Amino acid sequence: MVDSTSDLHVGKQAEPGKQTQVAGASDKLKFGALIALVVGSMVGGGIFSLPQNIAASASAGATLIGWLITGVGMLMLAFVFQTLANRKPKLDGGVYAYAKAGFGDYMGFSSAWGYWISAWIGNVSYMVLLFSTLGFFFPMFGEGNTLPAIICASVLLWFLHFLVLRGIKEAAFINTLTTIAKMVPLALFIVIAAVAFKLDVFSSDFWGAGNSDLGTVMNQVRNMMLVTVWVFIGIEGASIFSARAEKRSDVGKATVVGFIGVLLLLVLVNVLSQGIMAQAALSGLKNPSMAGVLESVVGHWGAVLISVGLIISLAGALLSWTLLCAEILFASARDHTMPAFLRKENVNQVPANALWLSNGLIQLFLIITLFNSSTYLSLLYLATSMILVPYFWSAAYALLLAWRHETYEQAPGERTKDLVIALVAVLYAVWLVYAAGVQYLLLSALLYAPGAILFAKAKRELGQPVFTAVEKVIFAVVLIGALIAGYGLYSGFLSL
Numbered sequence: 001m002v003d004s005t006s007d008l009h010v011g012k013q014a015e016p017g018k019q020t021q022v023a024g025a026s027d028k029l030k031f032g033a034l035i036a037l038v039v040g041s042m043v044g045g046g047i048f049s050l051p052q053n054i055a056a057s058a059s060a061g062a063t064l065i066g067w068l069i070t071g072v073g074m075l076m077l078a079f080v081f082q083t084l085a086n087r088k089p090k091l092d093g094g095v096y097a098y099a100k101a102g103f104g105d106y107m108g109f110s111s112a113w114g115y116w117i118s119a120w121i122g123n124v125s126y127m128v129l130l131f132s133t134l135g136f137f138f139p140m141f142g143e144g145n146t147l148p149a150i151i152c153a154s155v156l157l158w159f160l161h162f163l164v165l166r167g168i169k170e171a172a173f174i175n176t177l178t179t180i181a182k183m184v185p186l187a188l189f190i191v192i193a194a195v196a197f198k199l200d201v202f203s204s205d206f207w208g209a210g211n212s213d214l215g216t217v218m219n220q221v222r223n224m225m226l227v228t229v230w231v232f233i234g235i236e237g238a239s240i241f242s243a244r245a246e247k248r249s250d251v252g253k254a255t256v257v258g259f260i261g262v263l264l265l266l267v268l269v270n271v272l273s274q275g276i277m278a279q280a281a282l283s284g285l286k287n288p289s290m291a292g293v294l295e296s297v298v299g300h301w302g303a304v305l306i307s308v309g310l311i312i313s314l315a316g317a318l319l320s321w322t323l324l325c326a327e328i329l330f331a332s333a334r335d336h337t338m339p340a341f342l343r344k345e346n347v348n349q350v351p352a353n354a355l356w357l358s359n360g361l362i363q364l365f366l367i368i369t370l371f372n373s374s375t376y377l378s379l380l381y382l383a384t385s386m387i388l389v390p391y392f393w394s395a396a397y398a399l400l401l402a403w404r405h406e407t408y409e410q411a412p413g414e415r416t417k418d419l420v421i422a423l424v425a426v427l428y429a430v431w432l433v434y435a436a437g438v439q440y441l442l443l444s445a446l447l448y449a450p451g452a453i454l455f456a457k458a459k460r461e462l463g464q465p466v467f468t469a470v471e472k473v474i475f476a477v478v479l480i481g482a483l484i485a486g487y488g489l490y491s492g493f494l495s496l
Contacts, residue, residue, distance in 0.1 A: 038258025052289030055282035059208030073428030445481030
């Protein structure tokens with residue numbers, strides 16, 4: 001998830017239909033800076049818990065297959081976002097703009113709504129992970145979902161809230177600090193884990209046949225998919241900065257280089273861990289599981305190193321995402337996708353109403369986490385499932401452009417390549433929906449359905465009908481799914 005807001009200016013969103021303008025050449029981003037933005041967007045707190053998160057679902061063999069599928073699929077999505085940024089430069093309102101342009105207002109709204117929910121649920125998961133990590137030093141915090149943990153997380157949430165309301169618009173210094181905090185322990189972990197790696201541990205029960213709970217290899221691959229998508233959320237962030245690039249062609253190259261670098265980092269952390277501890281042992285680790293893996297090799301100081309690095313990293317990430325949650329609503333309200341009240345800014349040019357709504361729901365979910373004992377992993381799955389709709393519609397829009405030859409009049413030779421890339425990205429997005437499973441699809445529907453209230457309000461402000469005939473059918477399906485999910489939570493066959 002995005003950990004950087006050094007270029008996100010709250011209250012400075014471009015007007016709809018206009019490309020962001022950069023004041024001068026000195027403000028342009030060079031190739032190296034673009035790579036840093038790509039990496040900073042994707043490397044968040046998830047990597048620190050990756051060993052346990054993957055081991056809970058998959059054996060070593062299934063893990064390698066899963067990373068191969070994820071690598072290809074996410075690379076195609078990266079190409080999709082870059083293609084759309086180049087071919088539709090006026091659509092600079094985020095991923096929801098692609099859904100809106102290609103498939104109508106309700107799909108655009110749903111993408112904005114789903115992306116926003118994914119963002120603030122991601123913040124809830126970060127809170128749980130942060131206090132789970134602090135539980136290493138203070139046992140009363142447990143897995144990050146105990147009463148003391150929720151109370152302290154709530155205090156932190158509102159501290160950040162009022163800090164942002166005072167007008168914090170950039171977090172460049174914090175971002176630099178958190179980037180160092182992330183990369184130093186990660187680099188040390190990889191070096192030490194490579195030395196300690198044992199092939200016999202890695203190859204033991206390679207396909208998970210000895211653990212019936214894992215299921216078939218196909219089930220293992222499917223079950224690990226949401227974790228692998230979670231650690232890549234933010235890949236779409238690269239296209240946001242296209243207008244700031246010194247050379248527009250650098251954006252695509254930076255996306256690929258940054259993506260490959262992050263993919264290599266994630267795979268190394270995951271695979272090397274499986275060569276140090278067996279699957280069963282890894283799956284039983286407390287998060288951040290990297291701390292437990294390193295502690296098994298070098299002793300207690302290894303766990304302290306990872307834990308301290310993660311705490312600093314998460315602190316920066318929480319500030320970044322507090323800003324971003326508000327910015328998502330604010331940006332979509334500017335082009336009337338969301339109601340007008342979400343455009344309101346305070347005297348410090350902070351979108352106050354959007355911030356209150358976002359953090360109010362984070363507080364609500366923290367309380368729900370306490371009573372449902374929701375873990376970091378379950379919140380991770382829910383946040384990831386919510387972003388599947390924006391990803392799917394973005395890929396589908398790229399496919400639609402290539403299919404219609406739209407924007408390809410002057411470059412027909414590029415159409416076939418982009419058509420194939422978009423098709424693979426769409427198939428990957430469909431696979432992710434399947435991998436999410438019925439439980440998270442129903443829970444997603446439960447969270448998508450209430451958004452219709454804000455959608456209807458935005459439409460009435462424009463004096464337009466709420467739904468088209470097709471959108472009524474789509475909303476009916478979402479509503480049925482939400483009702484089933486509500487009954488499931490009430491009866492106990494579904495849980496967070």
